[in-house]
Amino acid sequence: MDSTKGKPKKLESVVSFSLLAVLIIITITILLTQSDYDMTRFGVGATISTSGTDTISISSLNPANYQKLSEETYLADNLYEKINGKAPLYIESGFVKLSTARFVNKNDESLWMELFIFDMEGIKNAFSVYSVQRRPDVEFLPDMQFGYRTNDAPYFVHGKYYVEFIASSKSDELFKAMMETAQKIQMNLPINVNTQIPELSFFPEENLVAGSHKLYLESAFGFEGFTDIFTAQYKFDDEIITAFLSRKDSAAEAIKSFESYHKFLIENGGEEAPSNNPNVKYVDFYGTLEIVTVAGPFVFGIHEAENPQLASKVEKMILNKLREMGKIPNK
Amino acid sequence: MTEQKDKNLGRRQFLTRTGKAAISIAAAGTLSFLLYDTKGPSRYSAKSKDLVTLPDFSIPHKAGDTISIVEGPDRKQTVAKAIELLGGIERFVRQGEMVAIKPNVAFASPPMLGATAQPELVAQVVTLCYKAGAAQVIVTDNPINDPASCFTLSGIGKAASQAGAKVILPREYHFRHTSLEGGKLIKNWPVFYKPFENVDKLIGIAPVKHHARAGASMTMKNFYGLLGGRRNIFHQDINTIIAELAMMVKPTLVILDGTEVMMTNGPTGGSVSDLKRANTLFASCDMVAADSFGCSLLNLKSADLPYLAKAEAAGAGTTDYQALKPKMGTV
Numbered sequence: 001m002d003s004t005k006g007k008p009k010k011l012e013s014v015v016s017f018s019l020l021a022v023l024i025i026i027t028i029t030i031l032l033t034q035s036d037y038d039m040t041r042f043g044v045g046a047t048i049s050t051s052g053t054d055t056i057s058i059s060s061l062n063p064a065n066y067q068k069l070s071e072e073t074y075l076a077d078n079l080y081e082k083i084n085g086k087a088p089l090y091i092e093s094g095f096v097k098l099s100t101a102r103f104v105n106k107n108d109e110s111l112w113m114e115l116f117i118f119d120m121e122g123i124k125n126a127f128s129v130y131s132v133q134r135r136p137d138v139e140f141l142p143d144m145q146f147g148y149r150t151n152d153a154p155y156f157v158h159g160k161y162y163v164e165f166i167a168s169s170k171s172d173e174l175f176k177a178m179m180e181t182a183q184k185i186q187m188n189l190p191i192n193v194n195t196q197i198p199e200l201s202f203f204p205e206e207n208l209v210a211g212s213h214k215l216y217l218e219s220a221f222g223f224e225g226f227t228d229i230f231t232a233q234y235k236f237d238d239e240i241i242t243a244f245l246s247r248k249d250s251a252a253e254a255i256k257s258f259e260s261y262h263k264f265l266i267e268n269g270g271e272e273a274p275s276n277n278p279n280v281k282y283v284d285f286y287g288t289l290e291i292v293t294v295a296g297p298f299v300f301g302i303h304e305a306e307n308p309q310l311a312s313k314v315e316k317m318i319l320n321k322l323r324e325m326g327k328i329p330n331k
Numbered sequence: 332m333t334e335q336k337d338k339n340l341g342r343r344q345f346l347t348r349t350g351k352a353a354i355s356i357a358a359a360g361t362l363s364f365l366l367y368d369t370k371g372p373s374r375y376s377a378k379s380k381d382l383v384t385l386p387d388f389s390i391p392h393k394a395g396d397t398i399s400i401v402e403g404p405d406r407k408q409t410v411a412k413a414i415e416l417l418g419g420i421e422r423f424v425r426q427g428e429m430v431a432i433k434p435n436v437a438f439a440s441p442p443m444l445g446a447t448a449q450p451e452l453v454a455q456v457v458t459l460c461y462k463a464g465a466a467q468v469i470v471t472d473n474p475i476n477d478p479a480s481c482f483t484l485s486g487i488g489k490a491a492s493q494a495g496a497k498v499i500l501p502r503e504y505h506f507r508h509t510s511l512e513g514g515k516l517i518k519n520w521p522v523f524y525k526p527f528e529n530v531d532k533l534i535g536i537a538p539v540k541h542h543a544r545a546g547a548s549m550t551m552k553n554f555y556g557l558l559g560g561r562r563n564i565f566h567q568d569i570n571t572i573i574a575e576l577a578m579m580v581k582p583t584l585v586i587l588d589g590t591e592v593m594m595t596n597g598p599t600g601g602s603v604s605d606l607k608r609a610n611t612l613f614a615s616c617d618m619v620a621a622d623s624f625g626c627s628l629l630n631l632k633s634a635d636l637p638y639l640a641k642a643e644a645a646g647a648g649t650t651d652y653q654a655l656k657p658k659m660g661t662v
Contacts, residue, residue, distance in 0.1 A: 070480075080563035084437060084475045085544040085598045088566065114439075133596050135604035150604035152443075166601050168441045168484075 056189050058101045061115065063180035066103040069112065074098040089132070090118060093217050094125035103177070111174050113153075115181060118162040123195050124215060126162040130155065131214040140211050144186075145195060148211070149175075154182055159191025199230045202245055202298075202327065204317040209233040209240070220244070221303060223264045226257070231303065234314050239307050241314045245300040258294035265290055280315075291315045296328040383507040383524055385557075388533035389581040390423065392616040397655045399614045400624065403662040406452040406590050406612065413586070413614035414459060416658035423584050426464035428531040432456055432496065433582075435537045435553045436472040436487050437598065439480035444600045445593050447481070448536045450490030452588055456534060457494035469530065471499040472556045473523040499526045506559045513645070514575045516568060521559030522579075535585040535618070539609075539625050541597030545569045546636045547629050548598045549622040550585040550615070551577045574641035577618055577648065587613040587621045589628045619648025620655055 008016070062068050072082070075097055080087040082098060090098075096119040105111035120126040130146055134155070141147035147156030153165040153175070163185060165178045200213055212233035220229035227246075234241045248254040258281075265283045266272065270290065273282035283290040289311050291302040300318050305311035322328045399416035401409040414420050424430055434448035442449055453470060460468045470491040474481035478500040482488030488498050499505075505525040511517035527533065537553035544566050545552060554576040555562065565572035589611040596605045609628045615621035619642045623633035633639045633650045643650050 080566065081475060083599050084563075085542045085548070085566065085569075086596070087563070089543050135595065135602055138604065150602040152603050153601070155602075164601055166440060166444060169443055170603065 063177035450486035454494040540593035573638035
C-alpha cells in the first residue's frame with residue numbers, strides 16, 4: 001500500500017490551517033467581547049423605561065471624566081435585593097422598575113456615585129416617594145419642578161421617574177458630576193406623561209411653607225383607609241400647622257372617607273369636640289386638635305394641631321380657596 | 332478526489348479512526364455521567380436529619396455586667412471603654428479561641444452614609460480580639476446587595492483585613508437548613524452556617540438605623556443577614572422574624588453603634604442629611620436590652636417596636652434594661 005495516499009496535500013494543509021486560524025480568531029474575539037459587553041446594544045435590561053417609546057440607555061448618562069463601573073435593573077419581585085426594607089414604600093406606590101448605574105471618576109477612583117432611577121408609572125407616584133423621603137432643611141433646586149439637594153446629593157422628580165444619587169463622599173466635584181447627569185436625564189429622558197398635580201394648587205399660598213407638600217398614597221396618619229392624602233405645612237411665627245386634602249372620585253366617596261377617618265380617630269382614643277356643622281368634625285386627639293371636613297368631592301382638614309385658632313384659620317383658608325377656584329359651591 | 336481517497340482507506344486507518352471515535356464518545360459519556368445531577372434543582376427543604384442548629388455563643392451574665400453605654404465621638408475609644416466596663420475583652424474572648432464578627436454589611440454603600448457598620452469600629456473589635464489571644468478572627472456577612480461590592484464599598488473588607496481578620500464572603504456551600512424550635516417562620520430554612528460552625532465566640536456589630544418596615548434596625552435585625560433564600564418574604568411579618576432571629580442567634584456580645592444615627596429613610600438612607608450625631612455606643616450581652624435602650628436614639632420607646640416585646644416573651648432578653656444596671660462611661 002502506498003503510504004503517501006493518506007497524507008493531505010499541501011493545498012489542503014494550507015486551507016485547514018487557515019480555517020483553524022479563523023476559528024481561533026473568532027473564539028478570541030467572542031471571549032474579549034463577552035468580558036466587557038454593553039447590554040444596551042442588545043436592548044436587554046439596561047434601558048430606563050419599560051415603555052418601548054421612551055427608552056434611553058443608562059450608559060449615556062455618565063458625566064464627563066467619569067466611566068460607568070456597573071449597572072443593574074430591578075423589578076418589583078427583586079427590588080428588596082437592592083434597598084431591602086425600603087422596597088415596600090416603592091412597591092406600594094406603583095413601582096415599575098429601578099435602573100441603577102455606578103460611575104467612577106477616571107482620575108480618582110475614590111470619587112464614585114450611584115444613580116438610582118425609579119420608574120413609578122406616573123408623576124403622582126413619583127412625587128409621593130420623593131415627598132415622603134424628603135430630608136429636612138434642604139435647598140430646593142430652582143430649575144426643577146420637584147427637586148432638592150442635601151450636602152452630598154440631589155434628588156428630584158422627572159415625570160414618572162424619581163431620581164436619586166448616593167455619593168462616595170461629600171465633594172463639590174462629585175456634586176457637579178451628579179448635576180451633569182441630572183441635566184442629561186432632564187434633557188434626554190422623555191417622560192410622555194402629564195406632569196401636573198392639580199391638588200397642590202388647592203392649598204392656599206399664604207403662610208405656606210415652600211416645598212412642604214407631601215403625598216401619602218396609602219395609610220396616611222396611620223389609618224389604612226386614608227388614601228391619596230396630600231399634606232402641606234403652614235407657618236405662623238414659630239408655630240407650624242399641618243393641613244391635609246384629598247380629592248375623591250365623587251362626593252359620596254368623600255363622605256365615606258370623611259366618616260371612616262373620623263371613626264378611626266374616635267376608636268383610637270380621640271374625644272369628640274363640639275361642632276355646629278355636620279360636615280366639620282373636631283376631635284381632641286391626645287391634646288392635639290384634629291379637624292376633618294368634607295365638601296363636595298374633597299376631604300380636608302388639619303392634623304395634630306396644638307393651636308386651635310390657627311388650625312381653624314387654615315381649615316377655613318382651604319375651604320375658601322376651593323370655593324374661589326370653583327371646585328365646590330359657595331354654600 | 333474524496334471518493335478515490337475513501338476507496339484507498341486502509342484497514343489500519345479505518346481501525347485507528349474507529350478507535351479514536353470510540354474514545355471520544357466514551358470520554359463524553361463519562362463526563363456527562365459525572366456531571367449528571369440525579370436530584371435536579373432543589374427547593375428550600377432538607378430532611379430532618381440534615382437540619383442544623385447554630386451553636387450557642389453566649390456567656391453567663393447578670394445585672395451589672397450585661398450592658399454598658401459609653402458616650403464619645405471616637406468609636407475606637409468608645410468601644411474599647413464599653414467592653415472594659417463589662418470586664419474587659421478577656422471576659423469574652425479567651426486564648427486560642429476562634430471568633431466570628433458579624434457586622435452589618437448589608438449594602439454597597441460608602442461608610443459616610445451610615446447604612447453599614449463603620450470600618451474603624453469593626454477593625455478595633457478585631458484588634459481587641461487578637462489582643463485577648465484569639466487564634467483567628469473572621470469577619471463575615473450575607474449582604475442584601477452583591478457581597479464583594481458591599482465589603483469593598485463599605486470599607487469593612489479592607490479595614491478588617493488590615494486588622495488581621497479573615498474576611499469570608501458568602502458562598503452557596505456555606506448555607507444549611509435550620510428550624511427554630513417554637514418558631515413560626517424559621518422552619519426548614521437556609522441559614523448562613525458554615526463560617527460559624529467551628530467558632531467559639533460571636534460578636535455582632537450594628538449601627539442604629541431607622542427602618543421603614545421594622546421601625547428600627549439594630550443588633551437583632553443585624554442577624555437578618557444570617558438568613559438565606561428568598562428572605563424578603565419575611566418582611567410581611569417583620570416583627571416575628573426579628574424576634575425569631577433573637578431566639579435563633581445567641582451571640583457572645585453585641586456592639587450597637589449610635590455615634591451617628593440614621594434618623595430617616597432607613598435602612599439604606601442615601602444622604603448624610605439622614606444622619607444625626609448622638610455619640611453613644613452600647614456593648615451588651617443581651618440584644619433585647621441593647622435594642623430597647625438604643626431605640627431611644629431614634630426617639631422611639633421599646634413599646635413602639637413590637638419585636639422587642641415578642642423577643643422578651645420568648646426569653647431572648649429583657650426590655651427592662653434599667654434592671655440590668657447599665658455601666659455608664661464617657662471618653
